[in-house]
Amino acid sequence: MFINVYTISIVFSITFLIVVIELVIKNKLQERYSLLWIFMSIVLLVFSSTPVIINTLADWLDIKNPPSLLFLFGLVYLLIYNLHVTTVVSRQSEKITKLTQEIALLKHTWDQENKKEKN
Structure with a gap:
């Protein structure tokens, strides 16, 4: 069996896609973040499985090594x-x-009210 960069990319894309889907199923990755990873896996899978697209783009961008x-x-x-x-972080x-500041203010207000009630 002949293994090249395209074959490795296909295997990696499929494996990565499965891992992302498993993380979503186990609720370790939110769906909104998984969509970008799933999209990237599919794009990489398409590009890897059809070298004509990569070769054409590489020629158009004047890149000597298409992979x-x-x-x-x-x-x-x-x-x-x-x-x-x-940006999300x-x-x-x-x-x-x-929220931390609001909780501190609420706690302070709560403590003040409790002091007034005790006196």
């Missing part, structure tokens, strides 16, 4: 996804800070 285009797409995708996740961090 390296797969890795370029993966790298660009990961950079974009990393930026997206960073930033928003959640701001919400956590606000």
